Amino acid sequence: MSIWEYANPKKFMQTSAWALPWAVGLTVILLVVGLIWGFFFTPDDYKQGSTVKIIYLHVPSAMMAINAWVMMLVTSLIWIIRRHHVSALAAKAAAPVGLTFTLIALVTGALWGQPMWGTWWAWDPRLTSFLILTLFYFGYIALWAAIEDPDTAADLTSILCLVGSVFALLSRYAVNFWNQGLHQGASLSLDKEENVSDVFWVPLLVCIAGFILLFVTMVLLRTRTEIRARRLKALLARERVA
Amino acid sequence: MKALLLRDLRLAFRSGGGFGLGLAFFFLLSVLVPLGVGPEGSTLARIAPGILWVGALLACLLSLDRIFALDHEDGSLDLLATAPIPLEAVVAIKALAHWIVTGLPLTLIAPGLAIFLNLPPAGYPWLVLSLLLGTPALSIIGAFGAALTVGLRRGGLLLSLLVLPLYVPTLIFGGEVVRRGAENMALATPLALLAAISLGAAALLPFAAASAIRVNLR
Numbered sequence: 001m002s003i004w005e006y007a008n009p010k011k012f013m014q015t016s017a018w019a020l021p022w023a024v025g026l027t028v029i030l031l032v033v034g035l036i037w038g039f040f041f042t043p044d045d046y047k048q049g050s051t052v053k054i055i056y057l058h059v060p061s062a063m064m065a066i067n068a069w070v071m072m073l074v075t076s077l078i079w080i081i082r083r084h085h086v087s088a089l090a091a092k093a094a095a096p097v098g099l100t101f102t103l104i105a106l107v108t109g110a111l112w113g114q115p116m117w118g119t120w121w122a123w124d125p126r127l128t129s130f131l132i133l134t135l136f137y138f139g140y141i142a143l144w145a146a147i148e149d150p151d152t153a154a155d156l157t158s159i160l161c162l163v164g165s166v167f168a169l170l171s172r173y174a175v176n177f178w179n180q181g182l183h184q185g186a187s188l189s190l191d192k193e194e195n196v197s198d199v200f201w202v203p204l205l206v207c208i209a210g211f212i213l214l215f216v217t218m219v220l221l222r223t224r225t226e227i228r229a230r231r232l233k234a235l236l237a238r239e240r241v242a
Numbered sequence: 243m244k245a246l247l248l249r250d251l252r253l254a255f256r257s258g259g260g261f262g263l264g265l266a267f268f269f270l271l272s273v274l275v276p277l278g279v280g281p282e283g284s285t286l287a288r289i290a291p292g293i294l295w296v297g298a299l300l301a302c303l304l305s306l307d308r309i310f311a312l313d314h315e316d317g318s319l320d321l322l323a324t325a326p327i328p329l330e331a332v333v334a335i336k337a338l339a340h341w342i343v344t345g346l347p348l349t350l351i352a353p354g355l356a357i358f359l360n361l362p363p364a365g366y367p368w369l370v371l372s373l374l375l376g377t378p379a380l381s382i383i384g385a386f387g388a389a390l391t392v393g394l395r396r397g398g399l400l401l402s403l404l405v406l407p408l409y410v411p412t413l414i415f416g417g418e419v420v421r422r423g424a425e426n427m428a429l430a431t432p433l434a435l436l437a438a439i440s441l442g443a444a445a446l447l448p449f450a451a452a453s454a455i456r457v458n459l460r
Contacts, residue, residue, distance in 0.1 A: 135403075136407050143390065146396075146397075152458065152460065156390050159450055159454050159457075167408045170410075174414040174415060175414065
């Protein structure tokens with residue numbers, strides 16, 4: 001029994017069919033509990049008022065935006081090295097989900113930034129690197145959409161994902177350098193783990209777990225759709241030949 | 243390899259349009275920006291480093307799809323792929339040819355255009371040096387993007403979408419060198435990082451680009 005068994009589409013479909021209802025159920029429970037707890041049963045921050053509650057959407061989606069790219073990187077590597085189709089399709093399935101999380105993080109960040117810093121947008125290192133991450137997601141998705149042959153598309157997007165990861169990381173630090181080098185960096189700190197009190201921290205943890213499961217659910221669902229689409233295409237092709 | 247380089251250069255100079263287009267674009271951009279922003283010298287001096295770098299980057303982008311597309315159309319790319327020299331070397335040579343045809347002339351005319359943009363005098367040597375160090379990275383990253391999209395019908399727009407995010411670090415460090423140079427500040431760090439990006443890209447990206455071409459020719 002090795003994890004590579006799940007690279008078999010049939011095995012993957014079986015296992016994911018079993019796991020999907022559990023994933024959906026847990027996601028719903030965690031998100032409902034976490035968000036309601038966070039929104040209605042935590043006190044307002046003494047400085048930020050009730051805007052602090054945006055944290056329950058903003059932080060988990062930002063984390064998952066980055067983790068989705070990391071997952072795409074890992075699945076791309078598996079595709080390049082071991083050529084498991086499920087892996088390539090999982091990377092394809094994860095990209096739009098990751099893009100959505102990135103956009104959620106940017107929008108909730110803007111909504112939070114407006115009352116707190118008095119601006120929707122600042123060229124702060126974190127904001128800028130998220131904007132660049134959005135561009136990488138767009139490029140990746142567009143390349144998948146542009147190539148017709150599925151194996152060629154999987155190969156080329158995997159290469160793009162590898163190279164893109166290096167440059168995304170470079171950009172992340174380049175932006176950091178640039179902003180600290182010349183301008184006063186906006187005082188944004190997402191590393192609030194030390195100074196946030198347990199009242200906020202526990203529901204935030206629940207929300208983060210909920211977002212992780214949300215991502216898993218969506219990727220499973222979308223990968224299953226992709227596999228079915230692939231099978232349908234094969235069936236149609238077989239019919240045309242017959 | 244030398245023959246390939248000479249062939250690419252000859253094609254680029256003779257086919258017309260391709261060679262001058264990037265330079266003309268760079269020139270137009272540098273003239274249009276002051277028209278749009280207004281003639282105040284202090285404003286222009288502040289934005290000059292960024293405008294010049296963005297202009298050089300966009301001018302470079304214009305001719306990227308020509309790196310492999312023409313060879314792909316007439317089948318010579320297949321010949322090059324089966325030739326005795328490795329495909330990685332072909333990519334590197336083609337990127338070098340692209341740089342000689344676009345990056346180098348852009349570097350040479352940039353000081354002239356900087357006059358329009360009222361760049362402070364201290365910035366000129368650093369403008370030339372940063373472009374000289376940075377434009378090879380633009381060419382080699384662009385060659386990678388061109389290799390990814392070589393098999394596509396409408397690859398041009400997609401190519402820009404893929405390549406522009408990859409240009410971000412080069413642009414940031416390049417602009418930073420000129421800005422600091424113009425303001426007489428210490429600039430060793432961004433300059434070293436810019437050179438590092440160029441060298442790193444030149445060392446590693448030919449492999450990625452060559453594997454992309456192999457996939458596309460399959």
